[in-house]
Amino acid sequence: MGKAKKTRKFAAVKRMISPKDIRLKENQAKQQKKEEEAKAKAVRRVAPVASSLFLAHNTALVPPYRVLIDTNFINFSLQNKLELVSGMMDCLYAKCIPCVTDCVMAELEKLGHKYRVALRVARDPRFERLRCTHPGTYADDCLVQRVTSHKCYYRGDLRSRTSTTHSSNTRHSTDVHRSEEVRH
Template identity: 60%
Template sequence: MGKQKKTRKIVEKRFAQMKKMISLNDARIKKEHRAPSKKKPEDPQKLKIREAPQASSALFFQYNMQLGPPYHVLIDTNFVNFSIKNKLDIIQNMMDCLYAKCIPYITDCVLGELEKLGRKYRVALKIIKDPRFERIKCLHKGTYADDCLVNRVMQHKCYIVATNDKDLKRRIRKIPGVPIMYVSQHRYTIERMPDAYGAPKNAV
């Protein structure tokens, strides 16, 4: 019984201390430390203003009017590595896939990523430095290519993105009118461009 009485007294003391505390809405407390005031219920009669992103002028519904030969293909780091693993010539296989002239583009951050990977990827670096590959200068800091490619594709709808990265594919699928090229079954495949050779019926 003695233990129970002791614990009861301790609990009562703590409860009394809690009661003494100033409420967070008290005027004596500084504004930044006060509890946020309760918002008034919204008037259902009031007009709601919503900001929707402006649709690109390049799109006719889901059809991208800016896509056409010669195709401009933005290449990701892992696409180059997958092409080497599957012994595929990048430009030749792109042309076989799209039946048209293709211009591969390499951004500074993709080049930086490959340089960071070290000597193991020197073959990929040698391929990328081919004069047939166009270079695009990046104005952002760091060498994280995914954000750079997504931002570039959102601004300019004239590119096809070549990547095997699942996360990057998922992000690009949310942008309407941007086809994705990737390596599958020892050849290049393109999705969201139904007239092209090797285009899958269902997106993988």
């Protein structure tokens, strides 16, 4: 008779949790405390306040006003038969230079045949064309980024709560003092 082969038993000892194991409550509390200390020590990057801002008044906004215009603003003005340049001048009581970015032009071109009149208006030589250096053609992000980085622009928009110059009910309005509405 032959001898039966025995497989060797390995790791037959009872498994034990190490005292440094993260699953223990004490170690979890220590870990959280370390994370909180790291957050407290972290350097916070706060955007500097522009030197042109004097309390709530922006001293960089002086005539001739530069108004950034988006696709919907142009289209709404056309639907309500508003002339853009003279309407803005009546609204702000000063010379206005409408500014159109590359992203807005790309958006108008992508919208195709329906927006061909808006595209023709945006190509007006009185409008200032601003070059974009970022990738993509999403105009809203581009306009917000440009207004926050350069404090010398008004933003023409349809929503009065987020902009300074907006379109509402067949007129251009302004929110310079939040309560003032200029009709024309």
